[in-house]
Amino acid sequence: MSSNKLLKEKLKIINLGIESFHQTALAHGAKSLHVDWKPPLVFDKKLQELLEKNRSKIEAANLKALAIVNRGRPMLIGLAQAGEVIPGMKKNLILHAGPPIEWARMCGPMRGAIIGALLYEGLAHNEEDAASLAASSQVEYSPCHEHQTVGPMAGVVSFSMPVFILENSEYKNRAYCTMNEGLGKVLRYGAYSLEVITKLRWMEKTLYPILKEAISFAGPVDLKNIIAQALHMGDELHNRNRAGTSLFYRSIAPHILKTKAERQAQIDVLNFINGNDHFFLNLSMPASKVSLDAARGIENSSMLTAMARNGTDFGIQLSAMNGRWFVGPAEVPDALFFPGFSKADANPDIGDSAITETAGLGGFAIAASPAIVQFVGGVAQDAINYTMQMYEISVGENSVYQIPYLNFRGTPTGIDLIKVVEKNILPFIDTGVAHKKAGIGQVGAGVLSAPAMPFKLAYEEFVKGLLSH
């Protein structure tokens, strides 16, 4: 005798596929939930079978990786010049955002930023010399990510630039990032005019020593704590860093006054930080980086340790396949543009800042940031939806970073490549948009989903790799 209760109970349907079936059932009084399903990014029966056999192993590895990210403790411990601290840094090396790329394929803003860096370093004295030097074999290029570093937009770091030093106090690994220059004509958007170089020099000669001294008075600054509070105050720490900047300012200001610098220099430094809502971006990024780096190289883990763009390509890295990049073409974000600009002016997605999403911030935490919902359609519910979607592709939740609106649920943290491919939900990134010509700067801000190709490639390699052990 059948013990099936289907005919005895009220019909409650989960509908997968044709939506009109759901509408009909609803109209006839049944309960019905429609699944907004999409076909997987990769569908290959052999790979799927291989994956099924290893699924529990992969899940265990991912939980281990997530636990490491959650235990991470990013602390700002000081500042130094890039050449003094960044591993492998040398005078003719330029670090850039995103996966590896040669000069010939670099986009406008990245070329502009490199020209600016060569001028700043005194390696060239005018634009033409800088450009021909940049194209020659005398200058070497390497991704920031391969030097424990991250950089927003072009992400260019050269030998003399001052950088923040972050340490993950739990695992003792470090990460580095330059200081944020503010808006307008800035190097990270590819500007290299005299005023840009002058500002960089001021940052090196005034901002850097004062901040360095202030931090030595303050002791290590707990960035995890600031990020957690900033989320409660409406930042998502990628496109909005206003609360983070304020909290940092509040913790550092008294110590700036203790420095031996002149009063006017102190005032200038305080005004500089106070006047730049994105100052904290260059701390939320390396904080994300230093937390994720500790989870690199875990066998069988399909968790992402980096997503980064160089304005031409979009690249991802996986914990299990440490050091390898999987790349595909970067796409142009769907953005709100500043007056006078349009999508035609926009450069494809650029910058290491997607490290924030990789760590469960930015687009993943956008439900915490109602102030910027204009970028995602203007309705608060849309922001909630984006974050809810990101839970679908995350290994788990953050143990410290929370979203008040979701009853303080932890942010979706640790992007699982397998889930991305199987559910065909791509990581959601909210980001600034650069003009495609060097030096014009930011033209808007908006959102985009990561391109599918790097995920497809990584999935195939990762699953095939399961065969070998």
Next chain:
Amino acid sequence: MSVTKGIVKKGDYFDSISLMIISKKIREMEGVIDSAVVMGSAENLLILKAAGLYIEDFANVSDSDLLLVLLGRDEEIASKRLNEAEELLLQSKKKRGTLSSEKNGSFAVTSLESAYKIMPSANLVVISTAGKFAYSQAFSALTVGQNVMLFSDNITIEEELKLKLLAQKRQLLVMGPDCGTAIIGGVPLAFANSVRLGKIGVVGASGTGMQEVTSLIHNMGGGISHALGTGGRDIKEKIGGISFLQAFEMLEQDENTKVILLVAKPPHQTVLEEIGKKVASCKYPVVAVFLGATKEIVEKHHMIYGKTLEEGALLACRLVDPRAQLECNNDVTSIKNVTSGDKYIRALYSGGTFCYETQLILQEAGISSLYSNTPASGIATLANSNISQGNCIVDLGEDEFTKGRPHPMIDFSLRNRRILEEIARPDTALIILDLVIGHGANLDPQREFIPTVVKAKKLAPHIPIICFVTGTDSDPQNRQELIKMLKESGVVVVFTNAQAAHLATKIIRGI
């Protein structure tokens, strides 16, 4: 000079019916000669190539990319229409977005996994995704303890067996694969009709057959407790009737069911034995319509023999209410003798079971020169499914006609064209048409089907067209109005497929 233009929408996904609706709207645009909106699967690319709708941009697409392509009258029209078509897609997507967030006040659910979390008390997962994905989805649903209705086809019989064995072990029901119709507690699922609740429970391995019997029962004043589909292959030896027998048990235990009606092609001998055993100990009367099975065989297994779908429905109704009567149309005086010369029946069906039943009826009546694209035993195969020969019974819902285009119950255009072709042929004696309404079917036959019939009658008033409407007065399409419009256009309206086949027999014999 006509121009083909298209675009690829990376990672955009729409369900097949939404795509068909959009597709149809595009084909209706002025200056559009042909068009397609499909997902970029390998099969679809072949179809596009065959249709001359392939462009170079489609070289590197994948299953998860949406392709939109159209053939426009000239360059300017093609570009313009492509823009408009893209706008249609956008609108459709917007509508979808607001539905999920506004209606539920929550976010869109994007995976089965989270659906289980949100609705832990769910008891049925209805799956209508492409077959290659559907198998693992059905498997996952069974694993978490859900019953499954599998509308999807293209699932191998081995996969079907795996699913059904798992379901059997866990006391779960799998309806399908290729299960087009079910009604549970008055809720129509997939392609089904609105029928009143009642005492007759149906188990069926035939979708259109179930639509016909449940609608006829409703139209006779009866009602349906539940109608459970199993998919056509369930009663083959390999599957052994796992779902059929389970569904039977469930109906037997259901407190509302007092009569059980079975609808299928004849089950394999071993399956029939098993059904017979269950029927023998069943406390309710069981009527079986096993199209093509003999009376002796059915009765030997303790079931009441229903020769045709209409007879099965009538017998089941009379077990509940002896006064039940089928509607019929005795006013066929308008039909003139049309048998002079070599003239033939042309039956153009959207329902596969009707096509099969009509073949059996005509065969039994001794009509010769019978052809079909889905021939029953003893009937010849059409040389070309697109060209009628002899007394020709065509199932336009067969795969050969539905590759890359909607089913003829949704999109009438292919059959409309065929009707006008048949009407123009000198050897056509009469035409039989089904019109299946209800959920899932075309919502506006008034505008998309009737005008063709009107035109056909104008072109050849002497050729009888016999049509029946499968569905009920509670269906969204307005059955009464359709019947009235058909009659006004000069069509002979009958009420069941068997009536249509019998009438055709009489006409062809000049009785």
